Amino acid sequence: MSALVSIIMGSTSDWPSMKKACEKLDELQVPYEKQVVSAHRTPDLMFSFAEQARSRGIKVIIAGAGGAAHLPGMVAAKTTLPVIGVPIQSKALNGLDSLLSIAQMPAGVPVATVAIGDAGAANAGILAAQMLSSFDQELAERIAEMRKKSEEKVLESSGDLV
Numbered sequence: 001m002s003a004l005v006s007i008i009m010g011s012t013s014d015w016p017s018m019k020k021a022c023e024k025l026d027e028l029q030v031p032y033e034k035q036v037v038s039a040h041r042t043p044d045l046m047f048s049f050a051e052q053a054r055s056r057g058i059k060v061i062i063a064g065a066g067g068a069a070h071l072p073g074m075v076a077a078k079t080t081l082p083v084i085g086v087p088i089q090s091k092a093l094n095g096l097d098s099l100l101s102i103a104q105m106p107a108g109v110p111v112a113t114v115a116i117g118d119a120g121a122a123n124a125g126i127l128a129a130q131m132l133s134s135f136d137q138e139l140a141e142r143i144a145e146m147r148k149k150s151e152e153k154v155l156e157s158s159g160d161l162v
């Protein structure tokens, strides 16, 4: 099946976090694609990617970037698809720079911003699946099952308190 979610990131150095989004989509059996696109380093690619994503059948974009994290916002400016921004944990400022760069969008061009780092990337994968599940009952059931497993794991974890 062709990709429904496109996962882009500013650099290969973002991959250790961004692969958490891929893992969630794998678990939920949502087809996705992944590639490096940078607003700063490959601006022409960023424009053509954003302009063509909808006509290629993509439904949701997940964009991860660190530092001066302009990628999610710039992609959002060039597409009407929903964009989920993942602030990568930067070395200099621990990702606060990434978070503020992604979250503080002007009214009219939204980016759904998740938490900094691995947990945020995992949530981005789940959130993209939840968006798609509005129109896909089987996917909604797989998400509910994932939640149930997570709940059971927590309930059993009290046994580890020795």
Ligand SMILES: Nc1c(C(=O)O)ncn1[C@@H]1O[C@H](COP(=O)(O)O)[C@@H](O)[C@H]1O
Pocket (backbone or CB within 6 Å): 009, 010, 011, 012, 013, 014, 037, 038, 039, 040, 041, 064, 065, 066, 067, 068, 069, 070, 071, 072, 088
């Ligand atoms: N924030 C952006 C953009 C962008 O926003 O277009 N392109 C690359 N980067 C970020 O630069 C950081 C360092 O990249 P390198 O590790 O390649 O030097 C990465 O976190 C990347 O997301």
